[in-house]
Amino acid sequence: MPTPSPSSAAIAGFTGEETRVLAALIDVIIPEDEDAGGWDGGVARLLREHAQDFMAWAVAPLKIAVADAETEAREKFGVGCADLDHRERRSVVEALAERESVTEQPATGVMGGLDREAAAPIAALKQVAFEGYYGNTSEPAGWAVANFRPLPEGVTPVDPDPPAGVRPESLARHYDVVVVGAGAGGGVVAAELAENGRNVLVVERAREHRTGDLRTNHLQGKREQDYDTTAGPGPGSPRVLELADGTVSVARSDRNGLAYGLVAMTLGGGTRLWQAMSWRFFPEDFRMAAEYGTPEASTLADWPISYDDLAPYYDRVEWELGVSGDGRGVLGARTPRTREYPMPPLPSDSTREVLEGSAARLGWRSTAIPYAINSVPRDGRAACVRCPQCIGHACPVDAKNGTHNTFLPRALATGRTDLIMASQVVEIVHDGRGRASGVRLITETGSGPVESTVRADVVVVSAGALETPRLLLASGLGNDWVGRNHHSHAGAYALATRPPDGAKTDLGPGHSVATLDFVHRDHEGWGGGVLYDSGPPYPLARAIGAGRNPATAYGAAHKAAMRRRSLPLGAMSMVQEIPHEFTRITLDPALRDRHGMPALRARYAAHPASQEAADYMKTHARRWVEEAGGRDVVALAGAGMPQGSEHSAGTARFGTDPASAACDVRGLLFGTDNVYVADASLHPTNGGFNPGLTVMANALRIGRLLTER
Known part of the structure; x- marks a missing residue:
């Protein structure tokens, strides 16, 4: 697989060579195949547009990931990480990820997501890869991989003028x-x-x-x-x-x-x-x-x-x-x-x-x-x-x-x-x-x-x-x-990790059917509540979920998991x-x-x-x-x-x-x-x-x- 060739402009906070290594690492997490890899598929644009504002948290851990990968590559193969082939670069990432899982578990924040303030380098690398490829601020390449289309074919969005306010x-x-x-x-x-x-x-x-x-x-x-x-x-x-x-x-x-x-x-x-x-x-x-x-x-x-x-x-x-x-x-x-x-x-x-x-x-x-x-x-x-x-x-x-x-x-x-x-x-x-x-x-x-x-x-x-x-x-x-x-x-949730094929659709609004049989039923459960089908996850949520599974954490297996169309069925x-x-x-x-x-x-x-x-x-x-x-x-x-x-x-x-x-x-x-x-x-x-x-x-x-x- 070819070495990524990012544009000559470096990402804010990175040198040109660091940017080159970073691109190579991102494309290990989400490799190029019939669809673009992670770097060209959205991550480069996300970092170029936002590394100085809401993505600024990622600069420090990504620079550490780049430095660690360079050290590992030179010790193991005698050349820099960006000059390795894909298989060799993947072995570098695997070694760093294994070391990280033993010594430094990725931190979680208040709601259980990645704590960006304390993210370990490879955890940050994966997070940025997924965010750029599946959750970028417009339509990234990962949406096509996940078969996600924000609008049905032939629909033209409207943008009504906001009501006039006063000064x-x-x-x-x-x-x-x-x-x-x-x-x-x-x-x-x-x-x-x-x-x-x-x-x-x-x-x-x-x-x-x-x-x-x-x-x-x-x-x-x-x-x-x-x-x-x-x-x-x-x-x-x-x-x-x-x-x-x-x-x-x-x-x-x-x-x-x-x-x-x-x-x-x-x-x-x-x-x-x-x-x-x-x-x-x-x-x-x-x-x-x-x-x-x-x-x-x-x-x-x-x-x-x-x-x-x-x-x-x-x-x-x-x-x-x-x-x-x-x-x-x-x-x-x-x-x-x-x-x-x-x-x-x-x-x-x-x-x-x-x-x-x-x-x-x-x-x-x-x-x-x-x-x-x-x-x-x-x-x-x-x-x-x-x-x-x-x-x-x-x-x-x-x-x-x-x-x-x-x-x-x-x-x-x-x-x-x-x-x-x-x-x-x-x-x-x-x-x-x-x-x-x-x-x-x-x-x-x-x-x-x-x-x-x-x-x-x-x-x-x-x-x-x-x-x-x-x-x-x-x-x-x-x-x-x-x-x-x-x-x-309060809330309750049940999700089938092996759903029946085709049972869940991503048609909007996202929920479709409900039962009210457990609302004030014989004074049970403090009044209970409505029970309805759970909404389909957006591509970024699906990617992060796949990333938690060691078998689909990143690479070709991750991309294959994202292409599978069966959406989780839940209530x-x-x-x-x-x-x-x-x-x-x-x-x-x-x-x-x-x-x-x-x-x-x-x-x-x-x-x-x-x-x-x-x-x-x-x-x-x-x-x-x-x-x-x-x-x-x-x-x-x-x-x-x-x-x-x-x-x-x-x-x-x-x-x-x-x-x-x-x-x-x-x-x-x-x-x-x-x-x-x-x-x-x-x-x-x-x-x-x-x-x-x-x-x-x-x-x-x-x-x-x-x-x-």
């Missing part, structure tokens, strides 16, 4: 309402208020993104989370994570995004990048404490409203957002409704057919998953094209529905709504007696940050269950329940996470963000009941996969994400009494006259489902109450 100098001096955050809650509230005659300012922290910025990047996508995510806050926004065992760590916003927290920061928030599952909570989800009792050390409480109170708003959101599903069968029986979904469910596929069959043999009922995705053209936007990268990415044809393309455009169309982007509210200005007069915000502009103070009659905080309590606490507002009860979902569940007395969002006493605002400190401990619920669902996930023909099934179960997920909830929960809640039934913050919360922070519990539809329905209810204020 700081164009802000009005006074608004009826300022809404902090343009996600699931804020977008809905803004539309309801503006369409009912209120003058509204929507303040969104995220910088402006086009659709093209938020898709086909498998290193900085919201779900991949390997680096500073495109839909993140950018540098200078640290968080502190404190675990029950006393471990304290600082998560930087410009490093491993998953360790920072799985929450999208873009116009529309999570609803722009979500997979768009749109479940209603069950009636029992609103009365968990009454149904199951309050476990020791938990802060479990019932909602102050019932399913019947929220049902009309569920109905409105399903139609105004646009949800596809089948409400006549299982869903109609368990979540009573007055009319069908506005669109039929997404078409079936091989995964749904296989798992529907295994569910029926087990005596379980199953249903197509309801999605906020157009199954037919609607409102001037296309139907879903079933692309394979829905999870964590913007929709290439604008068929995925979120507040960014439904409620927010309606608010702006009234002429009574201003939107300001790249703006962080750092303080709610108030008189110290519970009356807010407006907000202080800092806007990032091309010439630097600009501070503004905007007056308003009402402030609605919809910044998410992590940032909402942070802002309230930093402003000195609210009672002792602000920041408490942080929870998301997964989310279940009620029981809020815990220890778990809390507070302000760090010392650490500040780039605007001088106190950093968020997340303290976390899993309640034993959450693990019980996850274990309960793990059993059923395994049964479903095995009945479908899966073999060598691996099953896992665990509590929620300590650093916060897109399902975070509970940190300003509402109730009837300030002795046990932060907000009243209207979302009004106790102790204030005109500060409201309208996001998942209000949820006393979070159901056994994706909470997005519930966030929007409750926000619509709060918006309606505000219009009657």
Whole structure:
């Protein structure tokens, strides 16, 4: 096999000769065959474009790998590594890898991935090879090897113009309402208020993104989370994570995004990048404490409203957002409704057919998953094209529905709504007696940050269950329940390492079929949760998984494993996470963000009941996969994400009494006259489902109450 011939330009941080050796080593990990090798197939471009920013971590361990390989090659063969043939270079890498496995195990980070700060040289070499070849920031050669096409043939992506925002100098001096955050809650509230005659300012922290910025990047996508995510806050926004065992760590916003927290920061928030599952909570989800009792050390409480109170708003959101599903069968029986979904469910596929069959043999009922995705053209936007990268990415044809393309455009169309982007509210200005007069915000502009103070009659905080309590606490507002009860979902997972051929497809959205038979079944498993097929892994995740197997760790065997088309078949569940007395969002006493605002400190401990619920669902996930023909099934179960997920909830929960809640039934913050919360922070519990539809329905209810204020 020929020696790689990289371009004459050296990689930043490497000499020309070091670059030549590095190219040779990368092509041992992913050799050239009928497809390009690792270096020309994406790694060279990744390092040339990013070795001075998010790939800078790799320079030091790669330089060590290069030096070690040179020493080994000269001692063993008498010439430099780049001048060896492929077989000889592979023997050099094998020797270094064997030595590394004995003396220095590759370090893992907070979430179990490679700890880039402490990566051993060959572990770093493999990671960079896989990231460049299978997860580069556009279409690398490895996608063809893995038979992954980001768009179906013949589909042309669209890139709608973002809504027009205002600059700081164009802000009005006074608004009826300022809404902090343009996600699931804020977008809905803004539309309801503006369409009912209120003058509204929507303040969104995220910088402006086009659709093209938020898709086909498998290193900085919201779900991949390997680096500073495109839909993140950018540098200078640290968080502190404190675990029950006393471990304290600082998560930087410009490093491993998953360790920072799985929450999208873009116009529309999570609803722009979500997979768009749109479940209603069950009636029992609103009365968990009454149904199951309050476990020791938990802060479990019932909602102050019932399913019947929220049902009309569920109905409105399903139609105004646009949800596809089948409400006549299982869903109609368990979540009573007055009319069908506005669109039929997404078409079936091989995964749904296989798992529907295994569910029926087990005596379980199953249903197509309801999605906020157009199954037919609607409102001037296309139907879903079933692309394979829905999870964590913007929709290439604008068929995925979120507040960014439904409620927010309606608010702006009234002429009574201003939107300001790249703006962080750092303080709610108030008189110290519970009356807010407006907000202080800092806007990032091309010439630097600009501070503004905007007056308003009402402030609605919809910044998410992590940032909402942070802002309230930093402003000195609210009672002792602000920041408490942080929870998301526990989860269970079962995966067949030997799946039946063709059972799993990579057609979008990625999940297809669910059973609800273990949601509030005979008071088992703390309410259980929805059980559905697991999503197909993207090529980078598949490559890293193959890299952990000694037989397919790298080389031709690795490439052969990536060419095999059989995708893993699995089932997964989310279940009620029981809020815990220890778990809390507070302000760090010392650490500040780039605007001088106190950093968020997340303290976390899993309640034993959450693990019980996850274990309960793990059993059923395994049964479903095995009945479908899966073999060598691996099953896992665990509590929620300590650093916060897109399902975070509970940190300003509402109730009837300030002795046990932060907000009243209207979302009004106790102790204030005109500060409201309208996001998942209000949820006393979070159901056994994706909470997005519930966030929007409750926000619509709060918006309606505000219009009657």
